[in-house]
Structure formats: structure tokens, C-alpha cells
Amino acid sequence: MPELQIIGVPQSNYVWVVRIACHEKRVPYTLLPVMPHTPEIDAIHALGKIPALRHGDVVLAESRAICCYIDHAFDGPPLAPRFPVESALTEQWISIVNTHFDVLVARPYVRAYFFPGTADGTPNRPVIETTLPKLEAQFAMLDRAVAETGHLVGDRFTLADMNLLPMLFYLHHLPESGVMVRRNASLEAYYERHMARVSVKDALPPPFPGRTSWSVEG
Numbered sequence: 271m272p273e274l275q276i277i278g279v280p281q282s283n284y285v286w287v288v289r290i291a292c293h294e295k296r297v298p299y300t301l302l303p304v305m306p307h308t309p310e311i312d313a314i315h316a317l318g319k320i321p322a323l324r325h326g327d328v329v330l331a332e333s334r335a336i337c338c339y340i341d342h343a344f345d346g347p348p349l350a351p352r353f354p355v356e357s358a359l360t361e362q363w364i365s366i367v368n369t370h371f372d373v374l375v376a377r378p379y380v381r382a383y384f385f386p387g388t389a390d391g392t393p394n395r396p397v398i399e400t401t402l403p404k405l406e407a408q409f410a411m412l413d414r415a416v417a418e419t420g421h422l423v424g425d426r427f428t429l430a431d432m433n434l435l436p437m438l439f440y441l442h443h444l445p446e447s448g449v450m451v452r453r454n455a456s457l458e459a460y461y462e463r464h465m466a467r468v469s470v471k472d473a474l475p476p477p478f479p480g481r482t483s484w485s486v487e488g
């Protein structure tokens with residue numbers, strides 16, 4: 271069997287997602303900590319984004335596609351349910367998180383702390399203030415979604431949960447979003463429960479280079 275390579279720096283939430291998938295399936299892999307927009311990534315992802323995967327002749331970009339491959343190419347517990355309704359609900363939550371929560375709301379907020387683009391490197395307050403009401407609404411949506419079973423889909427840990435937890439981890443460590451998550455009791459319980467899961471902990475990234483922790487002052 272050729273070596274499975276996950277390509278991308280571990281601090282990327284989507285690199286973390288595909289690594290959780292590998293740990294859940296007990297698929298051994300090598301992590302190549304490559305930055306976005308480098309020649310190796312540009313050769314795989316048309317927009318230069320991480321993660322990417324290489325496995326023999328198989329070369330893939332996009333976390334959802336990579337997780338699909340890991341799920342179907344290897345034995346081990348299914349990452350996504352195989353039943354039609356649960357399978358569709360898993361896709362539904364991955365889509366909501368990826369196209370609304372992550373890219374439109376959570377990512378600009380997290381970037382405003384870690385990559386603020388301000389002259390003095392301090393957090394980008396205008397971006398933070400703009401995203402706060404949207405974050406509040408999306409946390410309320412997620413709180414309702416996990417209230418009944420403690421999972422996004424049914425009563426088991428699926429790819430929908432794997433896809434959300436890394437971004438939730440970063441938000442939990444930032445000032446305003448951390449307070450908001452803790453105010454949503456079901457979401458906070460969901461976060462604490464699943465962050466303790468072995469696959470999630472084993473793939474936990476180190477803080478960004480030059481930092482000693484994930485927490486940031488407001």
C-alpha cells in the first residue's frame with residue numbers, strides 16, 4: 271500500500287478535519303506541513319488551498335473530497351452514515367458549516383485575530399465588530415442543532431461533527447466568540463464532549479509558530 275500523505279500545515283482547520291478522519295478510520299498517514307499558495311499546493315488545488323492528499327496515483331484537493339476518499343478507500347468505521355436520510359443530513363451540515371458558517375462568518379473573525387492585516391498587528395476591530403452579530407446567530411443555530419442528541423446528525427459522531435469541531439476550537443479560544451459558545455449550553459456541552467474524543471485530541475495542532483497558546487487577548 272502506498273503512503274498516504276496529507277499536505278498542509280496542521281493549524282489549518284480543514285487539515286485538522288481530514289486528520290481526524292484518518293484517526294477515526296485508523297489510517298496511517300504522513301503530514302507534510304506545507305503552506306497554501308506554494309508550488310506543491312498550487313499543483314494540486316487550482317486556488318492554492320490546503321489540505322491536499324496524495325496516495326499513490328490519487329491526488330486530491332478539498333477537505334470534503336479527501337474525507338470521501340478516506341472513507342471509501344479504507345476499511346474501518348464509516349465516517350458518514352450510509353443510510354439515505356442520515357447521509358443527506360451529514361452533507362447538509364457539512365454544506366451549512368462550509369458555505370455559511372466557516373467562510374462567511376467564522377473565518378473572517380478568526381483571521382481578524384491571527385492575520386489582522388493592521389499596520390501594528392493588533393486585532394482588526396472593524397472586522398471583528400461586523401462579524402459578532404452574525405456569529406451570535408450562527409451559534410444559536412448550532413446550539414439548536416445539537417440540543418437533542420449532542421451530535422449534528424442522529425446520535426453518533428459523524429463527518430458533520432468532524433468538520434465543525436476544529437473551527438469551533440479556534441472560536442472557543444478567542445475572546446467574544448469564546449463567551450458566546452459558553453453561553454449556548456448545548457453547544458458548549460457538545461464542544462467539551464467531542465474535544466475529549468481521542469481522534470480529535472490526537473490530531474490537535476500546535477499553536478501558530480511564534481505563539482505558545484491558542485488563546486488571544488481581545
Ligand SMILES: N[C@@H](CCC(=O)N[C@@H](CS)C(=O)NCC(=O)O)C(=O)O
Nearest residue numbers: 282283284306319320321332333334
Ligand atoms: N473548501 C476548502 C477550503 C480550504 C481552506 O480554506 N483552506 C485554507 C486554510 S484553512 C487555505 O488554504 N487558505 C488560504 C487561502 O484561502 O488563500 C476545503 O474544504 O478544503
